[in-house]
Amino acid sequence: MALTNETIQAQLEAKFADQVATFSTADGMLSFESPAALNLKVMQYLFDELGFTFLSDLCGVHYPDNKGAELVVVYHLHNFVENIRLRYSIAVPVAQPDVFTASKLFEAANWMERETYDFFGINFIGHPNLKRILNVEEMDYFPMRKEFPLEDQTRIDKDDEMFGRG
Amino acid sequence: MRPVRFNIHPKEAEIADAISMAPAPDGIGGEGFFATQLSSVVGLARKNSLWPLPFATSCCGIEFMATMASHYDLSRFGSERVGFSPRQCDLLMVMGTISKKMGPVLRQVYLQMAEPRWVISVGACACSGGIFDTYSVLQGIDQVIPVDVYVPGCPPRPEAIIDGFMKIQDLVGQESIRRRNSDQYKELLNSYGIQ
Numbered sequence: 001m002a003l004t005n006e007t008i009q010a011q012l013e014a015k016f017a018d019q020v021a022t023f024s025t026a027d028g029m030l031s032f033e034s035p036a037a038l039n040l041k042v043m044q045y046l047f048d049e050l051g052f053t054f055l056s057d058l059c060g061v062h063y064p065d066n067k068g069a070e071l072v073v074v075y076h077l078h079n080f081v082e083n084i085r086l087r088y089s090i091a092v093p094v095a096q097p098d099v100f101t102a103s104k105l106f107e108a109a110n111w112m113e114r115e116t117y118d119f120f121g122i123n124f125i126g127h128p129n130l131k132r133i134l135n136v137e138e139m140d141y142f143p144m145r146k147e148f149p150l151e152d153q154t155r156i157d158k159d160d161e162m163f164g165r166g
Numbered sequence: 167m168r169p170v171r172f173n174i175h176p177k178e179a180e181i182a183d184a185i186s187m188a189p190a191p192d193g194i195g196g197e198g199f200f201a202t203q204l205s206s207v208v209g210l211a212r213k214n215s216l217w218p219l220p221f222a223t224s225c226c227g228i229e230f231m232a233t234m235a236s237h238y239d240l241s242r243f244g245s246e247r248v249g250f251s252p253r254q255c256d257l258l259m260v261m262g263t264i265s266k267k268m269g270p271v272l273r274q275v276y277l278q279m280a281e282p283r284w285v286i287s288v289g290a291c292a293c294s295g296g297i298f299d300t301y302s303v304l305q306g307i308d309q310v311i312p313v314d315v316y317v318p319g320c321p322p323r324p325e326a327i328i329d330g331f332m333k334i335q336d337l338v339g340q341e342s343i344r345r346r347n348s349d350q351y352k353e354l355l356n357s358y359g360i361q
Contacts, residue, residue, distance in 0.1 A: 135302060136266045143301040151299045 003082040005030040008050060015045055031087040036073075039090050040100045043075065047105060052077040052086065055102065058112035060120035062094075064146045070094035071122055075102070092122070094145075101127040119144035186242070188214050205343050212256070212282070213339040214244040216331075219255035221275060223262030226289035226321040230261050233324040243331060252278040257334060258311075261321075263291035264304045276311045277360065281346050284338065286330050287313045290320040312354055 005025055009032070012020045016034065020042065023032045034042050046052040057076040064070055069091035078085050092099055101124040102109040113124045114133040121142035124130055132139065141148055191210055193202025218240075222230055233240050234248065249255040252275050264272055276285065287307050290296035293316045295305035307313060314337055317330035345351055355361050 134267075139301075148301070150301070 003050065003079065003084055005084075005086075008084075008086065011050065012042070012045075015049075016042065029085055029087055031089070033089050033091070036090040036092045036099055039073075039075075039088075040102065040105065042088065043077070043102060043105055046077060046086075046088075051079045051081050054078040054080055055106035055108045055112070056085070058102070058109055058116060060116040060122055060144070061089075062120060062145050064094075066091070068093050071097045071120055073099055073116065073122060097122045098125055099123070100125050103127055118142070121145065205341075208343050209339040209341060212341075213335040216243070216245045216257045216284075216335065216338065217247050217249045217255045218245050218257045218259050219249055219252055219275070219279070221258060221260045221262075221272060223264065223268065224291065226261035226292070229321045229324055229327060230259065230288065233327045238324040238328060240328065240331065243328075243335065245331070252276075253280060255279060256283060256338075258283065258285045259288060260285065260292045260307050260313075261288040263296065263298055264307050265302050266304050267302075269304045269307075269310045272307060273310045282338075282341070284314045284334055285311060286315045286317065286334055288317045288319075288327055288330065289322055290318060293318060296320060310358070312358060 005028075008030060009023050012032065016038070019038055020032050020034045023030065025031070043052075054077065055075060056078045057074075059074050061072040061074060062070060063072065071094050072089050072091045074087060074089045076085065076087055090099065097120070099122055101113055103113060103124070104126070110128070111133060113122075113127055114130060116122050117124060117127075117130055118132045118134055119142060131137070135143065188210060190200070191202050191206035193200055193206070195201070220227065220230055232238055245257070252258075256279075258276055258279060260272065276283070285307075287293050291298060291303070292307050293313075295303050297320070299305070304310065315330045315333045317326050319326050322330075352361065
């Protein structure tokens with residue numbers, strides 16, 4: 001039986017009942033969410049039973065207005081056999097951004113989780129080497145969180161009038 | 167018959183036209199002798215045989231390639247020999263965006279160069295961070311190493327790089343041989359945490 005978005009959704013709901021929610025389809029790609037604690041169980045099920053054996057991408061998102069679920073981790077999974085992709089996300093509070101690492105399941109998650117830690121400060125529990133990968137190691141904040149302005153705050157030669165905000 | 171538009175009696179090239187001689191410094195000369203300051207002679211020798219060390223990280227490096235190539239030909243100024251070892255080179259040419267993570271690398275390259283050494287910062291990114299006003303980019307390489315000449319532009323044309331190079335030559339030619347031992351110079355290096 002060919003795998004479609006509908007059959008994937010039906011199988012996930014049969015397995016996890018109401019723990020998986022907010023199914024939607026954007027540009028033909030299925031998206032859904034689950035509680036953060038279930039992330040490994042859901043991905044293991046997708047890996048073993050539905051053939052999603054490839055992690056194409058893993059990234060973070062910061063929604064500062066979603067109180068209690070500010071930080072989101074998004075997994076993009078790919079089934080090579082059926083050539084079908086899906087997007088799976090979990091949300092964690094910014095006060096305690098703990099997520100179980102997927103690096104035991106997908107080797108590719110190792111560096112992508114380090115990058116997500118580097119930019120969003122998500123703490124991947126069980127990661128073998130969770131340290132900064134792209135930014136300087138002395139950096140003491142997570143630059144992609146919304147409370148940090150993009151511009152470098154250390155420069156002193158900038159005249160605000162020149163930038164139209166004097 | 168040879169078409170008339172070809173000149174069948176080309177002018178012989180004058181060897182004197184092809185040799186470029188650096189002008190002699192001020193001094194007292196006579197038959198068989200010439201007296202001048204040691205600084206001038208050393209400066210003359212240094213400025214006409216600068217060995218550049220290209221530190222090219224982005225598009226300004228492409229302009230530098232054009233500068234080194236036959237059309238603009240930086241070799242005319244005595245810098246035929248582009249070195250890729252900091253030990254051998256006199257002039258560090260920093261061309262391109264230097265991220266904060268690259269800063270210590272650049273600093274180490276500078277520290278590996280032997281005195282006397284000069285630095286030219288080519289392009290808006292190396293001079294000030296340029297358009298990359300962001301958490302990851304060094305806002306000007308003069309935050310980590312002292313710079314002698316800044317070349318603006320995004321990227322600067324090869325003519326601008328050559329102009330900056332000639333400014334360096336002026337500095338080198340006029341520099342006292344005692345400058346590198348002066349307290350002022352040591353203070354400059356100390357302000358960067360060197361020595």
